[in-house]
Amino acid sequence: MESQFVLFPGRHHVLTRFQAGYLAGFGDTTIIWAVTSANHANTKRNPVPFHRREAAIERFSVLAGLRSLVVPVFDTAPTDRFAEVTLKNVTVATGITLTPQNTVVACSTPSVSALYERLGFPVAGVESDITPEPERPWDVLLRLAAGDQRWRELAHPATTDVFDRYRLEDSVRTVVNDPVVGDEGGLTPTRDYRTYAEAFADAAGRKWDLVRPHVRPGRIVDIGCGAGSVLERADQEPALRESDLIGVEIARHLYDECVHKKAQGVFQNANVYFYRRNVLGGAIFPPRSIDTTLTFALTHEIWSYGDRMASLRTFAQAIYDHTAPGGVWINSDVCGPDGKDRPVHLTLTATDGLNPSSVRSELAELSSSEVATHVSALSTRARLDRFAADYRFPFSFTTVNDTTVELPFGDAMDFLTRKDYTDNWLSETQEQFCGLEFADWKSLLTDIGFELDPASDTTRNDWIVDNRLAPVASLTTPAGDPVDWPVTHVFLVARRPLNT
Known part of the structure; x- marks a missing residue:
């Protein structure tokens, strides 16, 4: 008996001319397109959103004379029962039960x-039935990403039509070639976004209180908005009820939470919008169109995951360009100590944990909880050796004695401000907190054209000093003179002059 259905599972970002001819060979069967990773978009592995993929499939079916049904299949954790999951999705979505007797895959x-x-x-x-094998859809998409226009000859007109109408070619190329964002749409695969979002939510009130006096009503953007917690506070401000509140977030997990909050009615302002964008991928907003830009704990990530100062300058220039005359960029982040390159002696406690004879080599192979357990058990002095092994930036020190080392002031503070982040250790060691000091920030912003408000300043988190640093560490000059604990954070209020 001939099959009634053809189940065609796949991500289906690109449809090809070969697929049209191949599927037509099944005659009057119904093609069931099981579109996997349907809840993913703007990631290297899944650069095209489901609704655009579905639109191309429907147009493809009309042009190729196929009867099709499109079924979204959400991403799941790796499982050897994924076929069963897909079949159940088809049944729920269509009422059709696919069996080996009525279906070919x-x-x-x-x-x-x-x-x-x-x-x-x-x-x-499909392609593996043919010798030589035709290019597969993902190969065609990689041609597009590489700028090879032959992708248009291989792709079906339904795909090129949708890509052209919705301007997907440039966005797909940007996402696939993005040096910052990983395959699954996050900055790093080791980050625990649940704890990350919780930490940001807990601090949202403090952050909003810090920036509120400097916010200019109008179009207000929070870049790197996390789960939208600061915008929730802005949404509660009567003076901003006529403002647009816009969140930009690259991490898929956090963006999804923003969209969920909006759908659940968390925001009262009708003009709340969320965009999933990489801020280094090009301009997000038109020139001179934004009144207030907020960034919290973002610029050190741009520095760390991008090309350091070059990437940060690109980002700052993009903000200047989209800021309206008289508008403001408010940035709160970590920063390095003044004189970050001068040498200091750092003395660390070695009696508060284990002191293994060597640094464990296979840490990346462990689960996050195993990593946290291992690092937490180390003494502060041993944790320095661990940090030096895992830190992504050039990091070295000279041993003075069993508990004291000599190293640049900024490197010492990078370790000290990160040593207790054991839950996200392999993520945190990918970031540099002390790349810039206050003088560097002033130079960068004024060079681009901003004017610094007098409210711009540095601060020291004394709770961290009293509870995390002073009990286990001390700083001196190489000559032995005490060094005060330095600033740890920077607050910048940068305005675009009215006459620009």
């Missing part, structure tokens, strides 16, 4: 084909 990926073969489904190999 079209799939060119051996590992996925094996999951359906194990259930008894016949499998058609």
Whole structure:
């Protein structure tokens, strides 16, 4: 008996001319497109949102004369039962139960084909059925990302039409080639976004109190908005009820939470918008269109995951360009000590934990909880050795004695301000907190054209000093003179002059 259905699972970012001819060979069957990772977009692995993929599939089906059904399949944790998950999605979405008797599976990926073969489904190999193999959809998408216009000859007109109408070519190229964001749409695969979001939510009230006196009503943007907690505070301000509140977030997990909050009615202002964008991927807003830009704990990430000063200058220039004359950029972040390059002696406690004879080499292979357990058990002095092994930036020190080392002031503070972040250790060691000191910030912003408000200043988190640093560490000059604990944070209020 001929099959009634062809199940065609895949991400389907690009549809090809080859696929049109191949699927037409099944005659009057119904093609069921199981679009996997349907809840992902703007990631290297999934650069095209589901609704655009669905639009292309529907147009493809009309042009190729196919009867199709499109079923979204949300991403799941890796499982050897993914075929069963997909089949159940089809049943829930369409009411159709696919069986080996009524369905053939079209799939060119051996590992996925094996999951359906194990259930008894016949499998058609699509591209792998042909010798020589035609280029697969992902190969065509990589041609697009590389700027090779031959992708248009291989892609089906339905895909090129949707990509052209919705201007997807540039955005896909930017996402796939992004040096900052990983395959799954986060800055680093080791970050625990649950604890990250919770920490930002806990501090949202303090952050809003800090920036509120300097916010100019109008179009207000929070770049790197996390789960939107600061915008929630802005939403409660009567004076801003006529303002647009705009959140920009690159991490998929956090952006999804923003969208969820809006859908649940958390925001009362009708003009609340969220965008998932990489701020280094180009301009997000038109020139001179934003009244207030907020950034919290973001600029050190741009410095760390990008090309340091070059990336930070690009970002600052983009903010200047989109700021309206008289508008303001308010930035709160960590910073380095004044004179960050001068040498200091750092003395650390070695009696508050383990002091292994060597640094464990396979830390990256452990789970986050195992990493946290291992690092937490180390003494402060041993944790310095651990930090030096895991830190992504050039980091070295000279041993003075068993508990004292000599190193640049900024490097000492990078370690001290990170040593207790054991829950996200492998993520935090990818970031540099002390790349810039206050003088560097003033030079950068004024060079671009901003004017610094007198409210701009540095501060020291005395709680961290009293509870995290002073009990286990001390600083002196190489000559032995005490060094005061330095500033740890910077607050910048940068205005674009009215006459620009």
